[in-house]
Amino acid sequence: MRHLKTVRTIAEAGSLTRAATALGLAQPALSAQLRRIERTLGGELFERGRHGVRATALGELVLERARLVLPAVSELQQEAVRFARARAGRKAQRLRLGSTHGPLLGALVDLLAAAAPDAQVTTHASWSERELAALLAEGRLDFAVAGACGNATPPDAEHLVWQEFAVDPVFVMLPEAHPLARAPEVELAELADEEWACVPGDGCFADCFTAACARAGFSPGRMYETDIASCAHLVQVGRAVGLCRATFPTTPGIATRPLAGTPLRWRHLLGWHPATQRAETAATVLAQARSAHTDAAARSESYADWLAGGGHRTTGPGLPL
Structure with missing residues (x-):
């Protein structure tokens, strides 16, 4: 989940510099993290250029899945918290x-x-x-x-x-x-x-x-x-x-x-x-x-x-x- 959020942030920011600022990381640390994510997924997710980054075909595939997975997991987390808190609230x-x-x-x-x-x-x-x-x-x-x-x-x-x-x-x-x-x-x-x-x-x-x-x-x-x-x-x-x-x-x-x-x-x-x-x-x-x-x-x-x-x-x- 953290890796998917990182990839999404880079795509939305359009550059590693802006993405690092949004994530509260130094740019070298974010670059190293992106390389680890790319090794895990089997290829480059972004093309680097003078004006920023652009998603590769593999990157577009990952981003498309992330747009489905991240909201679904977030909704699951919220529902689980509501359920647990409701039960605890009734007991107390x-x-x-x-x-x-x-x-x-x-x-x-x-x-x-x-x-x-x-x-x-x-x-x-x-x-x-x-x-x-x-x-x-x-x-x-x-x-x-x-x-x-x-x-x-x-x-x-x-x-x-x-x-x-x-x-x-x-x-x-x-x-x-x-x-x-x-x-x-x-x-x-x-x-x-x-x-x-x-x-x-x-x-x-x-x-x-x-x-x-x-x-x-x-x-x-x-x-x-x-x-x-x-x-x-x-x-x-x-x-x-x-x-x-x-x-x-x-x-x-x-x-x-x-x-x-x-x-x-x-x-x-x-x-x-x-x-x-x-x-x-x-x-x-x-x-x-x-x-x-x-x-x-x-x-x-x-x-x-x-x-x-x-x-x-x-x-x-x-x-x-």
Whole structure:
């Protein structure tokens, strides 16, 4: 397997120098390793030239087989790890949770710990939905709380189960001294001259936000992508206005206000791998995730006001509740 990966890396890099860098080896060491591989396989795999290397006919044969073998073995490894971890997790009553930023992970941990005090609950936080999906696929997480904007497809949806458990409007965070901080709702166009802050992600939220601004008649200014604490600080000091889920907790110096017409929505999703989780366990965690969201929504005064005023009946373009 290591030899096949080395051959594939050389072919993809196009030169021994670049391949050695990618593999973390010195070029002479990689050249010696390639010669050993070629002796094992009975002939030269690459033609060396001034501009790099090119696969020989034998090299093309080996690469063709490697493209089939490497993913198959990798999938076997992942499946074996998932199976072993699932069995070990059931024996030890272990529950490994992952989540992107936001208040729901802590609330979910609290509810699950109360419901199953003997279970060992561990957590992993990441800004990347794709990373969480990979950890689910590898059996290193049992469940993940993630999200998607609009109707976007969550990562690795062909192999994982993603169940929507709530949908929130996206609110704007304003410093308390901002002229719009006490407005019942804020038109997105009223913020055309602002700089922005939000947490990073690898979904389509940035594109959806830019499209919403375009519909409002402007292009957004500078966007600071950083952790939630830094976003809050930038808003508090008046450096930027922020984008947040409506469940964002009440924070000193910050007013969260709904955007008129709800141009952006955030779907909360619970993900798991169907081969490693029993249906009753998934149903329990899903129910607790819904409860965690309900509690978070009740603690946000601006969100509670928005819901009481019938805001949940408003829909943004192409983003149905």
